[in-house]
Amino acid sequence: xxxxxxxxxxxxxxxxxxxxxxxxxxxxxxxxxxxxxxxxxxxxxxxxxxxxxxxxxxxxxxxxxxxxxxxxxxxxxxxxxxxxxxxxxxxxxxxxxxxxxxxxxxxxxxxxxxxxxxxxxxxxxxxxxxxxxxxxxxxxxxxxxxxxxxxxxxxxxxxxxxxxxxxxxxxxxxxxxxxxxxxxxxxxxxxxxxxxxxxxxxxxxxxxxxxxxxxxxxxxxxxxxxxxxxxxxxxxxxxxxxxxxxxxxxxxxxxxxxxxxxxxxxxxxxxxxxx
Amino acid sequence: xxxxxxxxxxxxxxxxxxxxxxxxxxxxxxxxxxxxxxxxxxxxxxxxxxxxxxxxxxxxxxxxxxxxxxxxxxxxxxxxxxxxxxxxxxxxxxxxxxxxxxxxxxxxxxxxxxxxxxxxxxxxxxxxxxxxxxxxxxxxxxxxxxxxxxxxxxxxxxxxxxxxxxxxxxxxxxxxxxxxxxxxxxxxxxxxxxxxxxxxxxxxxxxxxxxxxxxxxxxxxxxxxxxxxxxxxxxxxxxxxxxxxxxxxxxxxxxxxxxxxxxxxxxxxxxxxxxxxxxxxxxxxxxxxxxxxxxxxxxxxxxxxxxxxxxxxxxxxxxxxxxxxxxxxxxxx
Numbered sequence: 353x354x355x356x357x358x359x360x361x362x363x364x365x366x367x368x369x370x371x372x373x374x375x376x377x378x379x380x381x382x383x384x385x386x387x388x389x390x391x392x393x394x395x396x397x398x399x400x401x402x403x404x405x406x407x408x409x410x411x412x413x414x415x416x417x418x419x420x421x422x423x424x425x426x427x428x429x430x431x432x433x434x435x436x437x438x439x440x441x442x443x444x445x446x447x448x449x450x451x452x453x454x455x456x457x458x459x460x461x462x463x464x465x466x467x468x469x470x471x472x473x474x475x476x477x478x479x480x481x482x483x484x485x486x487x488x489x490x491x492x493x494x495x496x497x498x499x500x501x502x503x504x505x506x507x508x509x510x511x512x513x514x515x516x517x518x519x520x521x522x523x524x525x526x527x528x529x530x531x532x533x534x535x536x537x538x539x540x541x542x543x544x545x546x547x548x549x550x551x552x553x554x555x556x557x558x559x560x561x562x563x564x565x566x567x568x569x570x571x572x573x574x575x576x577x578x579x580x581x582x583x584x585x586x587x588x589x590x591x592x593x594x595x596x597x598x599x600x601x602x603x604x605x606x607x608x609x610x611x612x613x614x615x616x617x618x619x620x621x622x623x624x625x626x627x
Numbered sequence: 628x629x630x631x632x633x634x635x636x637x638x639x640x641x642x643x644x645x646x647x648x649x650x651x652x653x654x655x656x657x658x659x660x661x662x663x664x665x666x667x668x669x670x671x672x673x674x675x676x677x678x679x680x681x682x683x684x685x686x687x688x689x690x691x692x693x694x695x696x697x698x699x700x701x702x703x704x705x706x707x708x709x710x711x712x713x714x715x716x717x718x719x720x721x722x723x724x725x726x727x728x729x730x731x732x733x734x735x736x737x738x739x740x741x742x743x744x745x746x747x748x749x750x751x752x753x754x755x756x757x758x759x760x761x762x763x764x765x766x767x768x769x770x771x772x773x774x775x776x777x778x779x780x781x782x783x784x785x786x787x788x789x790x791x792x793x794x795x796x797x798x799x800x801x802x803x804x805x806x807x808x809x810x811x812x813x814x815x816x817x818x819x820x821x822x823x824x825x826x827x828x829x830x831x832x833x834x835x836x837x838x839x840x841x842x843x844x845x846x847x848x849x850x851x852x853x854x855x856x857x858x859x860x861x862x863x864x865x866x867x868x869x870x871x872x873x874x875x876x877x878x879x880x881x882x883x884x885x886x887x888x889x890x891x892x893x894x895x896x897x898x899x900x901x902x903x904x905x906x907x908x909x910x911x912x913x914x915x916x917x918x919x920x921x922x923x924x925x926x927x928x929x930x931x932x933x934x935x936x937x938x939x940x941x942x943x944x945x946x947x948x949x950x951x952x953x954x955x956x957x958x959x960x
Contacts (some may be wrong), residue, residue, distance in 0.1 A: 355700035355782065356750050357733070360758055363742070364733035388779045389815060392845040392928055398778035401846065411741075416948040442736045445668055446695035448946060478949070485949035486671035516673065521926055534950070562675045564949060 359386060366399060370407075370439045373400045396458065410438050413448040414614065418455065419480050420474045423533030424467060436462070441474065449482055470547060473522040480518040480557045481564055487516040490622045498616070505626045506533060506588035511580045512623035516559035519569075519578050525551045527566035530604065560619055567618065572597035572604055573611045585627065631692035631871050633801050634724055635768055638690070638874040642895045644683055645846040645879065646947050647902050653682045657890055661688040663876050666724070667944055670711040676947050684719065690834070690874070691721040692803070695730030696761075698771065699744040699754050702760065713765050723805040723833055725770040728754065728791055732870045743776035746783040746790040755797035758958040762800055770801030770833050774851035775811040775840075787812065788826040804870075806862045809846045809853065811840050813926045820926045821919060824862050830871040837863060837896055844929070852881035854892060858925040864913045867903035875900060888908050 366379050373379035374396050383395035390398075411434050415422055422430045439552050441454045456475040465471060499510060525548050532545050554574035556567040569577065575596040579589035590608070594601040639660025644652070652662075662683060669680045683689055693712065696704050723936050730739040739880055744750050754771075758895070762769035795802050804827060813820035839853035855863075855877070867873065877892045906913040914922075 356699075356745055356753070359745065359780070359782070360701050360730055360742075361732040364736050364738060368736070386781055388781055390779075390815075397845075401777040401848075402740060402742065409739055414944070416946065416950045419950040443732075443739065444735050444737055444738055446705075447670070448667075448739055449948070451669075456915055469664075484674075485674060486674040489673035491675065502687060507709075553834065559674060562678055596771035614959075 358564065362386075363402075365405045367403045368439060368442070370435050371405060373403055400418050408436060410434075410443065410448075410451060413451055414455070417449065418475065418478045419537060420478055420530035420533050421455075421471060422472060423537060424471060424529075424547065426485060432571055433459070433462070433465075449486065452479055452482060455479065466475050467547065469550075470524045470526070473524045473526045476520060476556070477522065477526045477530065477557070477566075480520055484518055484564055486515050487514075490516070491622075492581065492619055493616050493622050494580060501624055501626055506583045508627040510585050510625045510627070511621045512625060513577070513581045514558065514619055514622045517581070518557045519574060519581060520555045520557060521552070521574070522555060523550055523552050524548055525553060527555060549593070552626050556618075556620065558618065558620060572599050572607070576611070577606075577615070580621075592597045629828075631830050632833050632873060633768060633831060634647045635801065635833045636874075637687060637872040637925060639801065640724070640875050640893050641687075641690070641877075641891050641899065642889050643876060643878045643880065644689075647883045648889070649679055649682075651886050653679075656686045657886070658889075659687060660780065661874065661876075661891065663690045663692050663878075664719070666691045666693040666712055666715055666808055670712065670715055678926055679947065680719070689719045689721060690725045691716060691728040691877075692726065692772075693739065695731055695737070695739070696726035697737075698726060698757050698761070699728065699750055700730035701733045703733075703757055709761065711765055714877075716765055716767050721767060723768040723770050723801060724765055725772055725801075725834065727774050728794070729774050738865065741774045743774060743778060744782075744790070745780040746785040746787060748784070751785070751790060751797065752792050755794045758794060758800050760796035767833045768801055768833070769798075770803045772803035772805050772836065773808050773812070773827075774805075775808040775815075775847075776940050777815055777846055777848070779816050787818075787827070788823055789794055790829075792826070792828045795828055795899070800831075802827060802831045802925065803834045803836060804866060804873075805836040805838075806866055807836065807838045807840055807859050808849060809862060810856070810859050810926060811849050814842075814847045814928055817928070818926075819923065820858070821922060824865050829866075832866070832870045832873050835866060835873050835875045836878055837875065837892075838880075850881055853877050855895070856925070858922045860895075861914055861922045862920050863896070864899055864903035864906070867900055868907045868912055871907065872900070872904060897953045 362382055367374060369376060380396045383399045387395035387398055389395035414434050425433060437455060437458050443451050456472055456479055459471050459475050529548055536545050554571055555570045555571055558565050558567060572593055574595035576589055579592040584592060590601060590604055593606045639652040641659050641661035644664050669676050679879060680900060700869060708714040727741045727742060730744060732738045758769060809820050809823045836854045838851040839855055841848045875896050877889060877896060881891050882925060902913050
């Protein structure tokens with residue numbers, strides 16, 4: 353390793369410390385050895401400017417991407433969570449938007465959190481928002497292509513879902529809660545937002561016309577869409593969905609056309625590949 | 628002999644394209660010579676950022692500026708990153724692509740900061756070699772910007788202007804000269820900002836950045852959250868007198884005001900630029916002894932001059948993010 357590289361490795365480690373470097377003997381010794389300081393700031397105080405900026409910048413970015421999570425937690429608990437997260441999860445991408453990918457799992461594993469299941473639901477929903485927000489654009493389903501699929505080919509056909517679609521099963525109504533929390537934030541309303549009781553639902557998180565929408569799906573429709581999105585051919589996807597949702601295959605088959613019409617109109621399905 | 632601006636065009640005066648101004652900029656299209664985008668904010672392949680980029684390209688000449696290359700880090704910039712940067716440059720038809728003389732991370736960690744480099748011959752060689760390769764890969768002229776810094780290394784053996792000048796010469800790249808960064812660095816490290824401006828290779832300056840900063844007394848943070856200060860306007864005129872007409876950009880990335888305020892700052896830049904070009908044509912300087920003394924005095928640290936500060940600086944302002952309040956209401960099947 354070169355001289356500069358070794359210096360940079362050490363600094364990168366110090367900048368992710370969660371406490372003031374001036375109180376850290378190792379950081380002080382390192383800074384005295386390698387940094388000049390000046391008549392106003394000691395070497396370790398110079399280094400501390402960058403450590404503080406690291407946390408402020410990444411906290412700001414997570415605040416932008418997880419407004420619902422921050423709204424549930426409140427400032428002090430949010431800061432504690434984010435600092436613990438940043439000390440544990442190393443940002444590796446140039447894209448700050450990828451910073452929150454590990455947040456749902458981090459919350460699930462973190463001890464001593466009140467409303468943990470609600471927080472996990474919210475963090476997962478908001479991470480899906482981040483993914484859907486900048487997912488690739490895809491042209492809508494071509495009706496002519498749809499019409500050209502031979503009758504007997506549907507069972508083995510694969511439906512391609514929009515890259516800007518994510519499916520999520522939640523225990524709490526976090527979509528509505530998130531909107532209330534953002535509205536309170538925007539209005540600078542200091543009244544606490546009441547947290548909802550458990551109410552499970554299946555959501556499709558989808559970007560349409562540059563807006564992100566959460567659509568509530570019936571459980572059997574959710575299972576079918578999930579199986580389709582995972583790449584199963586339509587016939588097998590129906591069997592998987594019927595089994596997972598605990599409904600008869602015939603019942604599911606009767607609903608298929610209606611669901612498909614809605615999904616095509618919303619743009620969930622963007623292509624059909626005939627085997 | 629090197630041509631002025633490396634032969635690249637003088638685009639005039641522009642502003643950084645920032646999210647709070649999108650609606651009005653695209654609807655009203657106020658006259659601007661160009662806008663600058665932060666490359667990383669548009670390197671994703673779809674969604675609202677790409678939609679807004681298309682709107683910007685319809686209305687304005689777009690120049691690309693990056694904040695995540697980390698050219699002086701232990702690891703060379705990733706091929707994935709450079710590939711996306713090249714794709715974006717092809718889309719925007721930017722006349723040049725720029726980033727910073729800095730490092731951004733080590734050991735796989737990306738710290739999202741513009742960390743200062745030790746000014747050593749070892750890093751001159753490393754950065755020059757990478758810069759040359761990046762320019763070849765991108766297929767468009769490449770420029771690097773002097774950063775603001777809050778620390779200095781005992782191992783530095785070159786002055787900053789020697790360091791950046793030597794790299795630019797060896798790699799045959801341009802300089803994005805940030806005049807505010809010169810002032811911030813001079814204040815933080817006890818340098819003479821006028822000497823800094825005088826000693827860089829002026830013919831390699833392809834663009835100039837101007838911004839405001841926060842003086843915390845013991846040091847200045849490059850916050851881009853207020854008006855350009857008078858000493859920085861003086862340094863800007865000196866840079867134009869030495870380099871000639873160079874594309875100039877106003878950066879305002881935090882506490883972003885109404886569009887009119889930023890446009891007025893751009894008009895001020897245009898007026899200062901004209902004043903400097905007139906002085907240059909007449910063979911005189913617009914900086915008299917009094918202004919020279921004032922600049923040097925302002926760059927001398929005085930801890931009593933504290934302004935507000937203390938938040939995370941973000942080059943390029945807030946990203947357009949999924950946390951916006953205009954998402955659609957819930958629909959059911």
